[in-house]
Amino acid sequence: MDVDLIFKIAAIGIIVAVLNQLLVRSGREEQALMTTLAGLVVVLMLLVQEISDLFELIKNLFQL
Numbered sequence: 001m002d003v004d005l006i007f008k009i010a011a012i013g014i015i016v017a018v019l020n021q022l023l024v025r026s027g028r029e030e031q032a033l034m035t036t037l038a039g040l041v042v043v044l045m046l047l048v049q050e051i052s053d054l055f056e057l058i059k060n061l062f063q064l
Contacts, residue, residue: 005050009043 016039023032 005046008046012039012043015039 020032
């Protein structure tokens with residue numbers, strides 16, 4: 001696993017946390033929740049791509 005992926009996930013988490021705090025303090029709780037969900041979806045998409053690459057590697061390794 002590449003360390004770059006960990007840094008990407010951490011950066012997304014920091015950005016989402018800051019946006020969430022800003023929106024909650026300004027009274028926009030619904031938008032804060034949507035921002036958090038959008039960050040979660042982006043991270044899950046990154047992880048799904050990495051898992052797909054892993055399965056392709058295993059498939060090629062065992063010549064399936």
